[in-house]
Amino acid sequence: MVVDDNILLDYGMKPAEPPQYPVGGVQPDSVIVSHGHLDHCGVVPNLMDMKPDLFMTPVTKDLGVLLAKDTMKIAQAKGQVLPFIIEDVRDFETHTNTVDYGRSFNASGYEGTLYDAGHIPGSSSIYLENESGSLVYTGDVDDRDTNLLAPAEKLPAADIAIVESTYYGTEHNPRPKLEADFVDSIKATVDNGGWAIIPAFAIGRTQEVLMILEKHGIRSWVDGMGKEVYKIFKRHPDYLKDPVRLDKAFKFASPVDGRVRRNVLDEPGVVVTTAGMLNGGPVLYYLKHLYNDPMSKVLLTGYQVEGTNGRMALERGHYEDKGRIIPLIAELELYDFSAHSDDSGLKEMVRNQVDGGCQVVICVHGDRTSEFAAWIKDNLEVKAIAPDIGDQIYI
Numbered sequence: 506m507v508v509d510d511n512i513l514l515d516y517g518m519k520p521a522e523p524p525q526y527p528v529g530g531v532q533p534d535s536v537i538v539s540h541g542h543l544d545h546c547g548v549v550p551n552l553m554d555m556k557p558d559l560f561m562t563p564v565t566k567d568l569g570v571l572l573a574k575d576t577m578k579i580a581q582a583k584g585q586v587l588p589f590i591i592e593d594v595r596d597f598e599t600h601t602n603t604v605d606y607g608r609s610f611n612a613s614g615y616e617g618t619l620y621d622a623g624h625i626p627g628s629s630s631i632y633l634e635n636e637s638g639s640l641v642y643t644g645d646v647d648d649r650d651t652n653l654l655a656p657a658e659k660l661p662a663a664d665i666a667i668v669e670s671t672y673y674g675t676e677h678n679p680r681p682k683l684e685a686d687f688v689d690s691i692k693a694t695v696d697n698g699g700w701a702i703i704p705a706f707a708i709g710r711t712q713e714v715l716m717i718l719e720k721h722g723i724r725s726w727v728d729g730m731g732k733e734v735y736k737i738f739k740r741h742p743d744y745l746k747d748p749v750r751l752d753k754a755f756k757f758a759s760p761v762d763g764r765v766r767r768n769v770l771d772e773p774g775v776v777v778t779t780a781g782m783l784n785g786g787p788v789l790y791y792l793k794h795l796y797n798d799p800m801s802k803v804l805l806t807g808y809q810v811e812g813t814n815g816r817m818a819l820e821r822g823h824y825e826d827k828g829r830i831i832p833l834i835a836e837l838e839l840y841d842f843s844a845h846s847d848d849s850g851l852k853e854m855v856r857n858q859v860d861g862g863c864q865v866v867i868c869v870h871g872d873r874t875s876e877f878a879a880w881i882k883d884n885l886e887v888k889a890i891a892p893d894i895g896d897q898i899y900i
């Protein structure tokens with residue numbers, strides 16, 4: 506989203522095959538990044554030759570650098586066009602202004618403030634204000650307490666609210682029940698002589714899952730980029746709910762590197778590994794050895810995007826590896842440890858905005874943004890818009 510033609514809020518990519526990048530030229534003076542997920546920060550290094558002012562939390566900056574280098578590595582390995590070069594990533598790293606929650610900064614004539622969004626470490630909602638009015642962009646937001654993070658901070662009301670809509674129309678299962686079912690299933694699998702393979706996103710989910718396992722005394726292996734991300738989180742303990750517990754969880758688990766990966770399968774056990782949607786990463790190594798083992802189980806830990814291996818496995822019982830379609834004989838289960846507010850959380854957030862005087866709500870980031878906008882119009886009696894890509898909104 507571009508505000509006043511010169512403040513860009515997030516600049517991400519869709520990690521599809523091949524990846525999809527933003528279209529249309531933007532020439533922002535300022536770029537404010539809500540958090541370090543690919544679909545929000547993934548293409549920011551591409552803007553470096555315009556020398557915009559960059560604002561984000563220090564965790565988001567570090568995650569942005571890690572993801573940018575990973576994006577380049579994947580594109581190079583697959584012979585795809587690179588969206589930026591390593592000098593851009595270095596510029597991104599050197600020129601970003603890091604901003605902690607609650608500290609104000611000046612972005613193209615607006616006073617900006619970041620608020621803790623509770624979604625992943627360093628994630629923020631963005632508040633902008635000048636003499637003509639105010640705007641809030643929620644980014645991805647989670648109003649629930651998890652092992653890794655405290656709930657999102659309450660946002661100040663603004664004239665205009667840009668609101669994520671990911672889980673509009675869906676309620677989450679109560680967290681304690683979800684954790685208990687997850688743990689029971691893992692224990693049963695290992696007791697029966699199988700392996701519990703837990704695909705988990707590198708950023709946030711791997712760490713959350715390890716904290717759950719440690720809490721229940723379950724030893725595991727941890728493989729993939731989640732280990733690098735943990736090192737980043739360790740550098741920013743103020744952005745974690747309980748850094749000591751996170752350290753304990755990682756010490757309780759055994760890290761896997763290339764050399765010991767073979768040994769992991771010597772005896773039944775638990776493996777937490779990327780990629781969370783089975784699209785590449787070490788998880789494919791484990792599946793190659795266990796796909797046809799009926800005693801083993803794959804426990805997905807998050808939403809599976811259309812077109813990913815995880816979604817294909819859920820809907821059709823098979824996945825793809827190097828062009829080969831492989832039937833998944835091992836059991837498959839889905840535990841949605843979502844890091845987003847659910848339907849009631851989103852509605853309450855919008856209601857708080859409207860109660861505080863917000864006049865326009867813009868619904869983004871979801872499959873059902875139009876329905877969410879219609880609900881807001883009908884129930885809260887303010888203007889609500891679900892824009893398409895490329896739409897311009899004048900307020």
Ligand SMILES: [Zn+2]
Nearest residue numbers: 540542624645
């Ligand atoms: Zn996100």
